[in-house]
Amino acid sequence: MAEKVTIATVARHARVSRQTVSNVLNAPHIVRQETRQRVEDAINALGYRANQAARQMRTGRSRLIAARIEPTRDGINGSVLDRFLHGLTETADAAGYRVLLYTATDDEREIATYGDLLGTYELDAFVLVGTKYGDPRTQWLADRDVPFVTFGRPWDALDAHPWVDVDGAAGTAQATRRLLDAGHRRIAFIGWPVGSGVGDDRRAGWRDTLHAAGVDPTGLHRETEDGIAEGERLMRDLLVAVAPSAVVCASDSLALGALQAIRGVDPSVSVIGFDDTPVAAAVGLTSVSQPLGEAAARCVDLLTGVLDGDHETPSPVLLQPSLALRHTA
């Protein structure tokens, strides 16, 4: 068994001091070209890799980013997180960071986990997926000057932190516009109860687009918790009450329910969902697609910006969704 290769091994091999090797790695410009080459050759020849634990001990930085993996709630939207995490891992990797997973069942436990991760692993930053009004997590992190980014904008105007989000209103607006262009006028909306930032945003895109087109949206929308059964129930209600020719939904779950409601009653009704989940792709549901890979990449960008220098809060990023056209609209 070959002995462990440390910075001292490399130094001896290249006939320089440890510090010079360290400089080649961390500040190449201050080392003479010729020396640098010799050190780099030694590094390659020996297969040396800087020990992260030792580096961390001195610098206090772990090059680790924490992300939460949630229990897939209804299952359908779970894959959104999945794709986001994949993008995050990929981009973080390229920037020299690694992603560490954690779970927590509620906000309180999640905050306790923050303390644990920061204390024992000295995590460099957190990525929070999903935010709500008065989120205690962002408050806690901000109070302690822990770098973090949220995927999802802060719905309380007051706290300003770096965030990346997808413009939900633009997504539903795009969906609504497409339906208008196809000649629809009675375009309904099935969304979430008033008060959730994301839900209100998505409804606004639909409402404003109808207004702009001179269509009165009154009575054309319904609210419920997320779920297939809920979507089906509300769609039946809408069919009876206002007989819409199309419907835009705040999620693929709701849209799937709506599809089941129209089947057998009036299959000509157009349906558009939100999130472009695998389920949508599977059943041919047209859906608003979020650029998750891009979102993840921008999260990493913001974080590395904060971590590697910039002291000022970077500007937030609002990405535009696109419409994945299939045969339901």
Next chain:
Amino acid sequence: MAEKVTIATVARHARVSRQTVSNVLNAPHIVRQETRQRVEDAINALGYRANQAARQMRTGRSRLIAARIEPTRDGINGSVLDRFLHGLTETADAAGYRVLLYTATDDEREIATYGDLLGTYELDAFVLVGTKYGDPRTQWLADRDVPFVTFGRPWDALDAHPWVDVDGAAGTAQATRRLLDAGHRRIAFIGWPVGSGVGDDRRAGWRDTLHAAGVDPTGLHRETEDGIAEGERLMRDLLVAVAPSAVVCASDSLALGALQAIRGVDPSVSVIGFDDTPVAAAVGLTSVSQPLGEAAARCVDLLTGVLDGDHETPSPVLLQPSLALRHTA
């Protein structure tokens, strides 16, 4: 800003030496009850947490487990990995380990990543999801005595390493038996091309169950790559060729395709999928459900067994799937 709490701070506060604090943490039984209590009180009062980097430097162990997050291929089966990862994170957490993510586009790059992760982060172990015949990854890890577990059994009989798997044959057998009990006799199977361990296993469960029931399975099965379109195509073919009254599929994607094929032709045909993905739940598809949380937990069990003592290779674990009954069968 309060200064950093180290083991020395705790020692001073509890009026003992650093070593005693360390003993309370790592070998509580050798410390007198009264002293231990005093130290624990100090730890809680100060909110002390052992610095992982420093510990790792001395012990050479990171308490980090690596898991790969794949780009969700067709999207449908992606959530299987998602749920597995969640379980892994939860169980690892309870055992004092954390999960680090990595990605790689092919085997060669994945192996390069192993070297990197081992060299810089001194990872304790790897969890590999999915294995194939002659997998170069397991070979590489085994050659270097790196602890690892695979979720998916080794299909080459030769190499023996700890693994956890779900009995696919038992799953399809259960599905087939249910269909037989319901009176079906012409039970078809849509699976993957011969040569993939998982696919052959799932087909065997169907075939053997039919044999045992005295039904000849000849001509009742079809093979293709995974995908909804492929499933639909083969189901149409089966309907024309042998007019089955039920079909068992190797995946939910294939099953979904099959469902689309029978719709309008003969909706009375029963369909059973595999993996119990969100899509199955959404469309009411009966599907074989893998105990993913349990599988993840057993993976962690095996790893901690190897890491915390046991030098002998632990015995593999084969879990039994269950049937998630919905209205397609």
Next chain:
DNA sequence: AGGCAGGATTGGATCGTTCAAGTTTCTGGA
């Protein structure tokens, strides 16, 4: 009272890296 065994406690060394300060080498101008 003295001695002894055994466990509990202590100080010093160590892991591999980077920081801070020191020393040598090089460069160019008088």
Next chain:
DNA sequence: TCCAGAAACTTGAACGATCCAATCCTGCCT
């Protein structure tokens, strides 16, 4: 040729935990 000043490189110390070996108690026996 000499020297100032910069550039290049070297040395010692520190990060915070654990391991090791030495010392200190404590209770018990003679």
